[in-house]
Amino acid sequence: MEITEVRISPARGGKVRAFASIVIDDCFIVNDLRVMEGREGQLFVTMPARKMRNGQMRDIAHPLNSETRKLVEERVLQEFQVAVDNLVVPERTGSGGGERRQDRDRPLNRLATKLFSDDYWTGGGERPGNG
Numbered sequence: 001m002e003i004t005e006v007r008i009s010p011a012r013g014g015k016v017r018a019f020a021s022i023v024i025d026d027c028f029i030v031n032d033l034r035v036m037e038g039r040e041g042q043l044f045v046t047m048p049a050r051k052m053r054n055g056q057m058r059d060i061a062h063p064l065n066s067e068t069r070k071l072v073e074e075r076v077l078q079e080f081q082v083a084v085d086n087l088v089v090p091e092r093t094g095s096g097g098g099e100r101r102q103d104r105d106r107p108l109n110r111l112a113t114k115l116f117s118d119d120y121w122t123g124g125g126e127r128p129g130n131g
Contacts, residue, residue, distance in 0.1 A: 001025060003072065006079040008035075017043065018083065020076045030061050033072075035080045043080070045073040 005023035011034075020033040032048035047062040063069040 001068065001071075003075045006075055008076075008079050008083040010083070011035075018080055020045070020080070022072065022076065032060075033076060035076060043077055045076045 002025055003022050004026045007021045009019045011018050015037050016034050017037050018035040019031075020035060021029055021031045022033065023029050030048065034046045036044055036046055038044060048060045049057045050060055052058050063072060
């Protein structure tokens with residue numbers, strides 16, 4: 001098995017830092033993986049899940065062994081770090097979370113925030129460039 005593509009999308013805040021999709025062997029995609037921040041600031045990946053009627057969360061898709069889980073987590077976290085380095089996902093300072101005001105006010109960060117907000121893409125019902 002080879003993870004041939006990883007896509008990272010920033011989250012709006014809280015413990016979820018980003019959402020990820022992976023493509024396996026150029027023929028199978030798994031969406032809605034989450035890059036989460038733990039209490040001590042460590043990052044980990046959770047599998048896509050849905051809430052059951054009894055309120056419990058249940059994985060929709062997940063690796064069947066620890067080797068595959070490790071492969072998925074390492075690759076997603078590697079791409080997440082690239083996204084942070086390229087200012088696609090804002091970097092947090094310390095475990096308290098949140099951006100510093102001066103970082104938020106940088107032009108690239110303002111643009112990235114606007115482009116990745118749901119309101120920007122759904123505001124007029126059309127995406128830019130679609131006439």
